[in-house]
Every structure is written in structure tokens, then in C-alpha cells.
Amino acid sequence: MKRETQRILLLLVTLLPFFLWSCSSNDDELDSATANINANLKADGPEAARLEIPKLKGGVVNRFLVKKLSSGEVNFCIEWDIAKKAQRWTAFRWDNTNSGGYIKREDNFIEDTDIPEEYRTTYENYRGSGYTRGHICASADRWNSLEANRQTFLYSNMQPQLYSFNGGIWANMEMKVRSWNTADFRDTLYVVKGGTIDHNSDIIEHTSTGLLVPKYFFMAILCKNKSTVNEGYKAIGFYLEHRSFYEDEKTLSPYIVSIDKLENLTGIDFFCNLPDRIENQVENNVTPAAWGFQ
Numbered sequence: 244m245k246r247e248t249q250r251i252l253l254l255l256v257t258l259l260p261f262f263l264w265s266c267s268s269n270d271d272e273l274d275s276a277t278a279n280i281n282a283n284l285k286a287d288g289p290e291a292a293r294l295e296i297p298k299l300k301g302g303v304v305n306r307f308l309v310k311k312l313s314s315g316e317v318n319f320c321i322e323w324d325i326a327k328k329a330q331r332w333t334a335f336r337w338d339n340t341n342s343g344g345y346i347k348r349e350d351n352f353i354e355d356t357d358i359p360e361e362y363r364t365t366y367e368n369y370r371g372s373g374y375t376r377g378h379i380c381a382s383a384d385r386w387n388s389l390e391a392n393r394q395t396f397l398y399s400n401m402q403p404q405l406y407s408f409n410g411g412i413w414a415n416m417e418m419k420v421r422s423w424n425t426a427d428f429r430d431t432l433y434v435v436k437g438g439t440i441d442h443n444s445d446i447i448e449h450t451s452t453g454l455l456v457p458k459y460f461f462m463a464i465l466c467k468n469k470s471t472v473n474e475g476y477k478a479i480g481f482y483l484e485h486r487s488f489y490e491d492e493k494t495l496s497p498y499i500v501s502i503d504k505l506e507n508l509t510g511i512d513f514f515c516n517l518p519d520r521i522e523n524q525v526e527n528n529v530t531p532a533a534w535g536f537q
Contacts (some may be wrong), residue, residue, distance in 0.1 A: 279522075281515045290317055294465065295334040297322075298512035304411035305331070308357050316341070318391050319380045321399050323355075324440060325362035329455045332437035332511065333379035333400055337403045337424040343386075346381045347393045355399035364398045364454065377404030379436045381417050402438040403454045412492040413460060416481055419495055420464060423534070430475070433465040433514070435520050438485065441510050444525050447485060458485055463505055463513040465525070478514065478525040479534050480505035496536050502526035 275436045283291040283299055286337035290309045291299060299307055317337035333439040348366040355361050369376050378384075379400050385391040394400070404413065424432055438457025462481040469475055482505055483498040502513050503526045514522060531537075 252521070278519050279516070280519060281512055283516060290320060292516055293317070293320070293334075293336070294431075294467075294514060294516050295336050295435060296334060296516060297334065297435055297463075298321060298515040300331065302449075306358065308399060310397070311360065312388070312390050312394075314491065317339045318385065318394050318398070323358060323362075323399055325358065327440055327455050328362055328364055328368075328453065329440045329457075330379065330399055330402065330437060331440060332435050334433075334435045335380050336434065337384075337432040339426060341387045341391070344387050346386045346389050348392060348396075350396070351392075351393065352376060352396045352398060352401075355397045356515055358399060364401065366398075366480055368450075369397075369401075370405065370452065372403060372450045372454050374403035374450070374454065375406050375409045376401045376408045376414070376455060379438075380434075381423065383417070384434075390417045402458045402460070403450070403537075404438075404460075407487045408485055412483065412489045412495075415493050416462065416483075416495055416498075420462060423464070423466065429466045429468050431467045433467075435463040435511075435513055437461060437509075439509055439512075456485070459483065459508070460485055461505055461509055463502055463511075465502075465514050467519075474521055476517070476521055476525045477533055478502045478532070479529050479531075480513075482508050493512065496531060499529060499536065501529040 253328045281298060286308060287299055287439060290296065291307060299322060304324055306320060306323045306325060308321040308323055310320065312318050321333050322331040324331060352366065354365050378395055379402055380395050382392055382395050385395050406422060439459045440455055440457055446457050447458045449455055460483060465476065467475050480500040480502050481498045482500050483484055506512055514526065
């Protein structure tokens, strides 16, 4: 009996490094003991701890919406302001499990029943408004399954956009971000997109159909790969005015900002769930060349 106990103890000691590695291999559990003064609260739910989720504004008017697939996998998340009937952002991630494939879009826009009816946006809000239904998590961002793609057509994942903006520079920016979703560039790519809604100076208008129209749109992207620089993390932001005409819609460099700058412009605390030592390193500066810009 004593010899059997010794064998078990020896086995546990041998396997301990494996268990420790396995528990720390999930980026969402990265350095849980490390100082992180601005992380989302545990009371906000387990999905709020994901690395792509910004600091939740919370309060009685903001709803944190988690869109899951029938498998239980998180497709994307949204923070929705019920008072303004508008979203603050959509956040999602790419890795090897949810990338690749091609699903033909059905263009079946649907109301979000997770939002009380009186606080939703619907087809009637967009009809005759002069604005398109601009995806935030784009249809082409979720081609891995028909179910995942269908969810991108939720009205809660829309912001009103001018037609030439939606199909022009915004579409080009989305294609650029999708170009980084390759196994040789990232282990995981964390993406946050949205339009500004918090202040009157951030809004073009309130339409007669009940839409709040953002004056600016933004993207915040965090990449984790095998690089030894900043423990494999790097980040980049984009911020641009919502207007009809851009002289060169494919020139995206003028709209690059650091995440710190983007936080100052939007009032949103991006990638708050990163340990502070990493967050401070990757958010203070941006290196365009590391993202393929000249």
C-alpha cells in the first residue's frame, strides 16, 4: 500500500508541469494573478473576461449581449445602449477553429429578441432613413458556418452608415483586417468595431425614423502570435469620420492610431482584460510596419 501511494505521488509530480501549462494556455486565463486594475468584473459573467471584450460601461441602460452558436461557442458580443437604441461596439475573435470556409450570405436581417421590443432597432427604423444597415461584425467575418453568418444579420449588429462609406473605405478597412486572419500571422486575432454614440459631438443626427447616426467609426485589433516581442502581443487602431467621400478609399494609413489614442477619442477602454504589464506595452504605441503598412 505504501509503495502504491509513492507511485501515485510520483505520477502527480511528473504530470504537474503539464497541468500548469494546460491551464495557462488559454489566453483568457492569462496571468490571472497579475495586477489588472481595469478588468471587467466577475459579476459581469464569464464572457466579459474574454480578451476581445472592452471595459463594460454597464449601468441600467447598457446590456451586454453574448451571441452563441448551438454548439455553445461564442460567435460575437455586443454592448447595447437601450436608451439610445444603439450599440457601442461588437467584439469577436478569429483563430483556427472559426476561420476558413465560405457560406453564401442570405441577407435575412432579423430583430434581436434579446433586447426588449421597445429598445430594439428594426427594418422600420432604416426604411426611408437615407442610411444603409452597416454590419459591424461583417457577414464576411463569419463564413465558417451558416449559423454564425446568420447571426451577423441581427439588427443589434448594425449601425446606420452612408452607402458610399459602407461600400467604400469601411469595406476596404474590413478587408484589410480580414487579411490578417491567417495562421502565419496570428494565433488569435481579437477585434472590436463600432461607431461613436456617447456624446452629441460624436453623432451626426437622430433621424426621424429613430436612428442615432455615428459621426465616427473605429476598429481596435489585438493580435497574439508566437513572437517574443511583448510576449507575442501587438495592437492597432483605426478611427475615421463617417462621411460620403474619401479621395483614396484604399489608403488606410492616415487613419491608424494607437489603442491609447483610440481610447481617448472614443471613451472606450479596449482590451481591459489583458494584464496591465502587457496592456501598457501594446496600447501606448503602434508600429504600422508590423501590420504590413509602409
